[in-house]
Amino acid sequence: MKQINDVTEISCNIIIGSKLFWSDRGGSGVIPAKISSCDMDGSAISNILTNNMAGVQHIALDILERKIYWADTSAGAVRSS
Numbered sequence: 001m002k003q004i005n006d007v008t009e010i011s012c013n014i015i016i017g018s019k020l021f022w023s024d025r026g027g028s029g030v031i032p033a034k035i036s037s038c039d040m041d042g043s044a045i046s047n048i049l050t051n052n053m054a055g056v057q058h059i060a061l062d063i064l065e066r067k068i069y070w071a072d073t074s075a076g077a078v079r080s081s
Contacts, residue, residue, distance in 0.1 A: 020039070020040055020042075021059060021061060022037075023057060023058070024036060024056070025055075025056060032053070034053055034056070035048045035056060035068060048081075053072075054074045055072045055073035056071075056073075057072075057073050058070060067081065
């Protein structure tokens with residue numbers, strides 16, 4: 001079972017693949033911070049990014065370039081993948 005702890009942002013991609021994306025700040029050192037996705041019906045949950053995500057907040061999708069951008073509040077930076 002996938003654990004969701006502290007969701008900070010949700011973004012939808014209905015053009016390519018009909019996916020829902022969200023950032024999760026994790027918590028208590030037990031649940032890691034991450035960016036995840038699922039199908040629009042809530043199935044097929046997948047962790048997209050999990051490494052060095054401690055300050056993840058606010059995500060944006062660039063559908064044409066197939067990129068995810070997020071604010072890394074712990075580093076004061078905007079990151080992409």
